[in-house]
Amino acid sequence: MSERKEAPSKEFEAKATLKISDIDMRFKNEVKKIPGGERLMICFQCGTCTADCPIARFSESYRPRKILRMAQLGLKDMVLSSEQLWLCAACYTCVDHCPQDVEISSVIRALRNIAVREGYMPPVFKELAAAILETGLAYRIPELRLKRRQEAGLPQLPKADLKSVSKLFNRIGFSKVVEKGGNSNARA
């Protein structure tokens, strides 16, 4: 579990004035190209996602509506480097409740995918990726647990063909991201 804690006071480094140089007009198109991000611009900021978000209830700074607004406006660096981007639990309540049928959590996932490409990846994803490459599963199963399986009379765990898994990671270009990643640049 990561040591990093949320720091609401530094939320998005809120600025009184935005400069034109803070804005990337093409950013919205970049988001729309990723499956799930297509309907970003249809969000009309009603805030239903945020009102119904279980994480927002317990966080002083996580507001999905705000993340979508920043993406719409093209505040690329601000949104990609924000720690709040990683707080969506993907419970999909916002997807079911959105009156505009914007897949809010999928837009957030698309933003995360771009953030990872740009070097902002919470370390936990590097750990997960490494475990999948080495074992086929997202967690390394301890010897003790494998022994316990045997004692309980459970069948042995199958072994994934790791060559295939690693070939696929390479083919998608994700192995490079993993090597370079694990970067906790997400602003704390």
Place this chain on the structure above:
Amino acid sequence: MPELEYLLFLGCAIPYRVLSYEISARKVAEKLGIELVEMPDYNCCGLPLDPASHDVMLTLATRNLCIAEKQGLNIMTLCPGCAGTLRKVNKMLREDRHEREKVNGYLKDVELEFKGTIEVKHLMQVLAEDVGLEKIKETIKKPLTNLSVAEHNGCHVVRPQKHIGFDDPENPKILKSLIEVTGAKCLDYIDETECCGAPVVGVNDKIPLSLARDKLSHMKAVNAQAVITVCPFCHMMFDTNQSRIERMFNETYGMPVLHYPQLLGLAMGFSPEELALKELRVDASKVVSLI
């Protein structure tokens, strides 16, 4: 294929930390005549890496689907995350030619091709849709009539509705009816449909633990004697993390958290040992004493 034959997709979290779910699920499946074939050569469903790369998620999920297609069997999962992911990807690739061709392009390197010939179901769906409440009822030997429990559904079994199409996420009834068939009473409580917060634990623990604590307090308020889950992650949030929550908020819950198959198994007459109740972090002997 026999009517109730499935490839069992175990995923990662269950073999890692939640063996009691697998042990009890296999017991009740056998009693219900569900034949489980071990899924060979599977990898992680892909969901944990979706935030990092959507294409990696799609490809890992599809590799599993292709393996099942080769076996000619439908998949059953115990984890809602795996079920939701595999179902969604299965549907998406059937409907979206562009995405299908892209993923099949990747999979060509490992000599696989997605055809869309199998279905994926979570245990709860298999029980409700394929086995049916009537047949489950016939296996009940010791109705749990002294027991009042709260349910926690697991988001990915029902959401997003347009991709999953099972039960009503705003007013879920299926887990309730599966609980009531055991003779136990299923209580309503505030914010019942809310997420447990588990997926955020990797980057922040305060928020998900506060969320789980909120749910536990609502369950306690209606005097639930246990919580029933159908997800390894929800189970870890409420069971494994319960003592942490108690310390963090200086409160006492002592709320046993049972996997649904453990509850059903008790009603079928299996012993607590056979259902691995001892492996639960929060002592469940109170529940057993009420049977």
